[in-house]
Amino acid sequence: MKLTSDQLDGFLLRVLVAVAEEESVSRAAAKLNLPQSTVSAGLTRLRTIFNDPLFVRGRNSMVPTARMAELYGRIRSVAADLEGLCVPEATPAPADINREFHIGTLDYISPRFIPDIIARLLQKMPRASIQVHALSLDFDYQESLETGALDLMVGNWGSPPEHLHLYPLFEDEIICLARQSNPVLKGGFSQADYLAADHLGLFPVNANQLGVIDAYLAQMGLRRNVKVVLPYFNNVPNLLVQSDLIFTTCKRFAGEYSKDLPLQIIPSPISFPAMRFYLLWHDRTHRSPACREMRECVVDAIARSDT
Incomplete structure (x- = not known):
């Protein structure tokens, strides 16, 4: 069933807020860097959606109706929230990352493998916490990466799943x-x-x-x-x-x-x-700044290690 709210979009909300703030279609158009006809057409659509004139002529400006005055605060808040959703995610400084990371691995490389990784992560991201998950026969690492139960896997399978991201670490005799x-x-x-x-x-x-x-x-x-x-x-x-x-x-x-x-x-x-070791992670965390920093820490820890 199509709802009246389905006709609303971010552009119309911006038009409504601009007209309310500028009290003029022409000034709202200049503020939005749009033709006046585009703003007028948007206002016409809004009047139909809300079944209200929204603005009426005053002596020197457009005056909001009682309905518009009632809606303005909520509409302005929704418009700001929509705009905020589209702002690119900020890349935090490593020292500011406050997140729990989940890493799946086996103790098959050396006794110092996991401690070296944890030490490097905590050195670079002191506010973060880490959980290392041991793998077992009943542990579905692919599902865990997909659902977010794991952020990263250290593997050495001959044929890793093609849908996962892979970063080669090293080969060993x-x-x-x-x-x-x-x-x-x-x-x-x-x-x-x-x-x-x-x-x-x-x-x-x-x-x-x-x-x-x-x-x-x-x-x-x-x-x-x-x-x-x-x-x-x-x-x-x-x-x-x-x-x-x-x-x-x-x-x-x-x-x-x-x-x-x-x-x-x-x-x-x-x-x-040679036995190949590599990192595996899912596309769901591929673009996360925090997870990217975590992967770089793991690679760096292994590069620094003399094991």
Whole structure:
């Protein structure tokens, strides 16, 4: 059903306010930088919409009717609100950003990855707050980005969704990590040894897809023996120290733990492609000044990191 209010628009409201303030069609036209005929036509339409003359002739100017006098304050407020809606969003200074950011990631790069990002964000935006969301099989990160439950994702999937914005962070070599006394490593570590060994795996982020390592092996027609599957990376090092399991991962993650634990990094006997890490975000936050600043902070934190 078409309403009377459907005939109103921002232009007509501006005409009405200008005529009311100038008390003259000609002066209102000059103020709006419009032909007088355009303002007169607009006023005619307004009189029909409100079913009231709105202005009548006085001795030296146009005089508002009682109806117009009653409406003027509300109309002026609506016109100002409409104009305000079209003003470009101001870009706040980073120190003035007071917003809660939501970042989805895994602890798969290094123990310092998340702390480095948070430290940089708080340094640049001290009034902001941050929530880091761990990914799991039942976590729909695409829906979370679309609804705003997440502002940003750190990912390393082989084929990220095409509808999301992507910014490449870095690539990392894939190696194997095992305890130093692991008998599997005696006498070398061949492809046959790799496939015959017992492996430690992680739940893939997407329940319907293989992880990066197993997906690549499947493309080659190969399959490893994943004996143990964990939900989190932070349990990996201590389990490796106490078992003969092999863990295939990126070099940055392995390097942190091999410094302090009896673990060794072994070149992978299978030439896996480098693991690509990147940021993902939805178009809903793409133009947000605060979210843009947040993404720049994340990129900067990773660039500064020596992990």
